[in-house]
Amino acid sequence: MNYLCDKCNKTYEISPLRYKCDCGNALTLAKESHICPNPQVPAAMSLWRYREALPIEVDTDIVTLGEGMTPLVPLDVNAPEHFVKLDYLCPTGSYKDRGASVLLTHLKALGVEAVVEDSSGNAGAAIAAYSARAGIHCTIYCPESTSQGKLRQISAYGAELKLVPGNRMATTEAVKRAAETTCYASHNWHPFFLEGTKTLAYEIVEQLGWRAPTHVICPVGFGSIYLGLFIGFQELQTQGIIVNTPRLLGVQPDVCCPIYNAYVNKTASITRMAQTGKTLAEGTTAELPIRGQMILDGIATTDGAFTTVDNTDIKIGLEILSAKGIYVEPTSAVVVKGYQKFQETGIISTGDLVVSILTGIGLKASF
Ligand SMILES: [Zn+2]
Incomplete structure (x- = not known):
């Protein structure tokens, strides 16, 4: 296993101080193909149930607080085609x-x-x-x-x-x-961080009875969920566990949406967007994501899409979630109006099976 730069193809040995390529680009992991998560083997009720799919070589000393295996529930019990993944229920209150x-x-x-x-x-x-x-x-x-x-x-x-x-x-x-x-x-x-967030994809597929949803929606700033989902679903597809990768849909705040801009303008790279105002979705204000090219690959490969929300949309999202018994931080609530906008533009159709990721708990948010 090595670090690999997608831009200049340079590889490096894994070491504590190395976190980016000499050319300035973010690194990924060059590693052997993973063994698929095996539903027949009794496993931990945490993301470590997919132990064999994680790039950790030594089995002792796993640092865990039981994170992952968060609930997947329909947002509305009368509309079972839209699920929400309650990932704000991880030990420190976020994915x-x-x-x-x-x-x-x-x-x-x-x-x-x-x-x-x-x-x-x-x-x-x-x-x-x-x-x-x-x-x-x-x-x-x-x-x-x-x-x-x-x-x-x-x-x-x-x-x-x-x-x-x-x-x-x-x-x-x-x-x-x-x-x-x-x-x-x-x-x-750090590429090992994405190896943790990719387990969201495994869990969603396992919780849906080993089938993939048609779409997954998440908030996007630097894109650590979006990219984790991209890596995870691609691994599941490569291993033949799912046939098609879900379309990955991202939601950004309107005052800071460089990926959305690249998506609508069909540009080959992402341009820095200076934040133009305050947003309630403060967890997603990334003016220039580090892994921009990989996010664009994710959009292209999964037939993904992006949309934006304003503060009114976010407040409505929070109200809708609270009324269903779900208390999240404003950054998480962007997915609710995001879902509606993707419906209005025909990206989500009637009968599509959609999962929205709820990323952070409401208890520590100050707004
Ligand atoms: Zn490089």
């Missing part, structure tokens, strides 16, 4: 625990003793929690403006907090300097 579990297991096996990460939200909490579980010292760089509730959760796990004055970019620059000497457990750069 990011999937990536953190696999990433910290890998880093622990490498003998890493300290990590750094930059985040203003759920990823920081997930990396802090799983570092605590792994006995790895963790430092999280956050913008000074980060809400108190989120900082409290990160520091409760024993992580060291570094508050950086200025905007999000200043925090990124600060962590990059730290990453020269300490392992960067980045949820955006």
Whole structure:
């Protein structure tokens, strides 16, 4: 197993300090084809039930809090063709625990003793929690403006907090300097993080009785769910477990939607879009996603589509979900109006089996 750069085809040995290619591109994993998840074998009720499909070589020391195997339920009991995946029920309150579990297991096996990460939200909490579980010292760089509730959760796990004055970019620059000497457990750069989020695809297929939905909808910022779904469904298809990959549908906030722009304008690459205003979906404001080319591949390969929502759409989404007993953060609620918009444009038709991913819990959101 090696790191591979899709852009310049360079490969690297896996090491704690390497998180991107010398050319600046994000890395993927060059690895052997996986053994399929076997429904006949009694397995853990966590994402580690797909142990054989995860690129972890040593079986001891798996860093887990029981993440994954989250409920898949119809949004409306009278409309069983639209399911929601309640992934906000992971241990720290977001789907990011999937990536953190696999990433910290890998880093622990490498003998890493300290990590750094930059985040203003759920990823920081997930990396802090799983570092605590792994006995790895963790430092999280956050913008000074980060809400108190989120900082409290990160520091409760024993992580060291570094508050950086200025905007999000200043925090990124600060962590990059730290990453020269300490392992960067980045949820955006590190390919092992996507190996955790890909288990969403496995679970959806298993929970639907080993069949694929026709469409999956998720919020997209840097795209760690979208790409995890893309990897997971492609592996299931390659192994003959499903016939067709679902169409992967992404929803972005209208004030920061570089992928949507590339999709509607049919451009060959994604151009940076400076955020034009405030959005309630603060977890998805990525002006230029790191793995832009891979996201465009996902759209092309799965006949995917993108749409945008504004703050009114998000509030309506939250109301609809709450009325069904589902309490999520605003970033998650984008999928509700996203579903309606994909119906209106004919991308989703009557009778299609759709799964929407609900990513983060409402309890720690401040709005
Ligand atoms: Zn490269």
